[in-house]
Amino acid sequence: MNTRNAPGSTMSSESVEAVSSANVRPDPRLTVAGLNHGFETDDGVRTALFAGLNFSVAAGEIVSIVGRSGAGKSTLFNLVSGLLSPQGGRIEVGRRADGGAGRVAYMLQKDLLMPWRTMLQNAVLGIELYRKVTRHDIARAREMLARYGLNSVVDAYPQALSGGMRQRVALTRTLLVDPTLVLLDEPFSALDYETRLALEDDVMALRQSSGTSVVLVTHDIEEAIAMSDRVILLGGRPARIEDSVDIKLSTQGPRTAVSAREAPEFRTLHKRIWGGLRSNTIHHTGAST
């Protein structure tokens, strides 16, 4: 029923190819090639979520994946994070600059801090799970927490702190394992606007400080544009890349969460992605009837 080039699709196969090849970066930190994945419903009908999906993420690049709910964003997230194994195709995490194996770490909307651990203990969890925590690690964790303005609460328990503070600890925990690729799934959507802008800045600063690549899964177009180098619009079933938008903003001064939103191109980009999402809904429902 739902083939890759279903009638009613707005895109011809050539343009899909063109979009896909534009999404392949040299020396990538993440390569998704020919990804096939689907699920079987209770009545035995197999639904393909992905059929030959291709894209890659370069070192130090921030890529947002937007799409309507049900577009397969969460499944893609679980596949890239390794919680699911792909049924077909390749998902490769590139090696780090010194040749060591790459590491993926993720962060969700839920901060997933453990109530029986202090902020500091929560922050070093990732390290603790694969080797002994050294004094150096503790120092690094303290330093990072201090950078996020949390030095006075390192020994407090999560219950005592605000959502923004907790999410910063979750970010610290994610970054302390020195990931080459950070996956974020709507990480800031539960936070108030101000905290959210601050955390967006924190993530954007990663690229400068450690060259970490970031993949952000979100339905918030503004956040996607403000933070990313590229926005990938996922839609249809099986999901394919409907559009891939390089985000180039002429901001006043350095690019921050606020200055990005004030850039002159912001509205145009927003319109284009929003339009893509909406047209996608129409033929999505069209294809399923």
Place this chain on the structure above:
Amino acid sequence: MSDVVMSAQAAGRRTRVRRLKGLGATSGVVILIMVALVVLWQVAAQRAWINGQLFGSPLGIYKAAVVGLTQGNLVTDTLTTLNETVLGLVIGSGMGIGLGLLLWFVPRVAGVTEGFAVILNSIPKIALGPLIVIWFGSDMTSKVWLAGISTFAVAMISSCAAAREVDQDLLNLFRSFKAKPGMIFRKLIVPSALPWIFSTLRVNIGFALIGAVVGEYIASQAGLGHAVFVAGSLFDLNTVWLGIIILTLMATLLSWIVQFAENRIISWKTKR
């Protein structure tokens, strides 16, 4: 930042203080009502409004206590029952909790074992009393067994459930950090099961006590159950009451100990 924490701590303290005050007022009323009832009971027995032979009386209970302490075996009986209860509770619950948690490693085996545990749990454990006494004799061993069996299944079922019900997102987080099963068990399953374990222990105090006392009813040479049973057959109602009161105090004391341990071990729940 620190202001936020401090105000949060202050708020925590305020609610705690309010709760303590509330607790003080409530327990004051409870004590007042109890004293009134005891006085009423004593007056009723003295004025022969009720049959003192059938109901006993507070003063009679006090006399029974003095006699039991000076001439009888009250201390020995109390210690015997306490011993049986605590041993049964620790061994039965300990094995149940340990097994229940360890079954997390083997979900398939857990399903089968849990099925058996549910069957074991649905047996009225007291009905096993005669069997246990025949197998293990009429001394302390049989009571420890009965108390242990009474607590084992409950402990196993609930710790099995606690391990299974662990937050799936946390479990995924551990997996994404490539944690080995042993690590997940130590650092996630056990700590998140602790609150369940303590509430199971509190429930099990009662079950262990029932096991020990009923075991003593069936066949014994010592213990509060033995004392109550003998006194009951002699219509010595005051001694029966005395036994019941001591058993209640014992249960309360054990609850306090478990609560104290819980507050120490799960300190993150109170430290805010």
